[in-house]
Amino acid sequence: xxxxxxxxxxxxxxxxxxxxxxxxxxxxxxxxxxxxxxxxxxxxxxxxxxxxxxxxxxxxxxxxxxxxxxxxxxxxxxxxxxxxxxxxxxxxxxxxxxxxxxxxxxxxxxxxxxxxxxxx
Amino acid sequence: xxxxxxxxxxxxxxxxxxxxxxxxxxxxxxxxxxxxxxxxxxxxxxxxxxxxxxxxxxxxxxxxxxxxxxxxxxxxxxxxxxxxxxxxxxxxxxxxxxxxxxxxxxxxxxxxxxxxxxxx
Numbered sequence: 001x002x003x004x005x006x007x008x009x010x011x012x013x014x015x016x017x018x019x020x021x022x023x024x025x026x027x028x029x030x031x032x033x034x035x036x037x038x039x040x041x042x043x044x045x046x047x048x049x050x051x052x053x054x055x056x057x058x059x060x061x062x063x064x065x066x067x068x069x070x071x072x073x074x075x076x077x078x079x080x081x082x083x084x085x086x087x088x089x090x091x092x093x094x095x096x097x098x099x100x101x102x103x104x105x106x107x108x109x110x111x112x113x114x115x116x117x118x119x120x
Numbered sequence: 121x122x123x124x125x126x127x128x129x130x131x132x133x134x135x136x137x138x139x140x141x142x143x144x145x146x147x148x149x150x151x152x153x154x155x156x157x158x159x160x161x162x163x164x165x166x167x168x169x170x171x172x173x174x175x176x177x178x179x180x181x182x183x184x185x186x187x188x189x190x191x192x193x194x195x196x197x198x199x200x201x202x203x204x205x206x207x208x209x210x211x212x213x214x215x216x217x218x219x220x221x222x223x224x225x226x227x228x229x230x231x232x233x234x235x236x237x238x239x240x
Contacts, residue, residue: 004188004196026169026197026217029149049146055193068124073175076124077146097146097217 007033007055010120011093019114020096020104032096033120034104042085043106050078050098057092061085127153127175130240131213139234140216140224152216153240154224162205163226170198170218177212181205 005023010033014021018040020032036059052059053075061068061076062085070076078084105113125143130153134141138160140152156179172179173195181188181196182205190196198204225233 001183001199001202002197004190004194007193007195024171024195024197026171027200027219029217031171031195031197051144051146051151063121070124073127074124075127075144075151077122077144077151079121080147082121097149099147 005031007093007095011035011055013120017091018104018112019118021118021120023120025100028100029097030100030102032098034094034096035091036086036088036094037091038088040086041105041108041110041112042083043108044083045078045080045098045102045106047080048099048102049080050102051096052076052078052086053095053097055093055095057088057090059092059094060087062087125151127213127215131155131175133240137211138224138232139238141238141240143240145220148220149217150220150222152218154214154216155211156206156208156214157211158208160206161225161228161230161232162203163228164203165198165200165218165222165226167200168219168222169200170222171216172196172198172206173215173217175213175215177208177210179212179214180207182207 017037020034022030024031054070059070137157140154142150144151174190179190
């Protein structure tokens with residue numbers, strides 16, 4: 001069995017933005033920590049929902065028809081196929097839950113596309 | 121699309137122990153809040169891992185060969201098939217992530233077995 005995971009200690013292990021780090025697996029799903037700051041690209045995941053949990057800070061997620069504001073202790077599940085654009089003025093620390101093979105930029109390959117399975 | 125979820129507000133909606141309340145779904149998985157206090161039964165889930173995230177308080181999980189202590193901001197994934205017994209001296213608030221059909225007492229039916237799909 002693995003050890004327990006402490007979010008703060010894990011967040012202290014990296015400083016790059018928009019590059020999800022895997023901290024745990026549950027069946028074929030992964031828990032990933034991400035630090036974000038600034039504007040991400042608009043993208044969608046055609047085959048899966050994606051859960052965002054804000055651990056520290058504040059995150060905006062822009063959709064075509066609305067923007068939601070998530071603060072620490074809040075979560076949101078982006079439905080599959082729905083375009084979304086995360087944005088955060090200040091650094092924000094997030095926990096993502098999604099299937100193992102999920103690419104961070106979904107249907108859009110580009111400079112923000114991060115490699116999968118980066119365990120910390 | 122659903123609204124965002126605030127853990128504190130959701131926890132304020134119930135007070136019973138050991139009865140998971142569903143707050144969100146991601147594909148066929150559910151996010152469930154639970155308040156726990158005292159000793160639960162030892163059980164296992166034969167078909168799935170189970171993720172525990174402590175939102176507030178402190179939780180012990182006893183295994184056959186060790187006990188782990190989870191505090192606020194910590195998580196642990198119990199592997200499928202592994203017997204575990206949650207315990208908390210004081211009230212502890214937990215977020216569970218697991219497949220929709222997962223029964224809280226796993227392979228053991230009894231007085232602690234709670235109905236599934238109790239949305240709040």
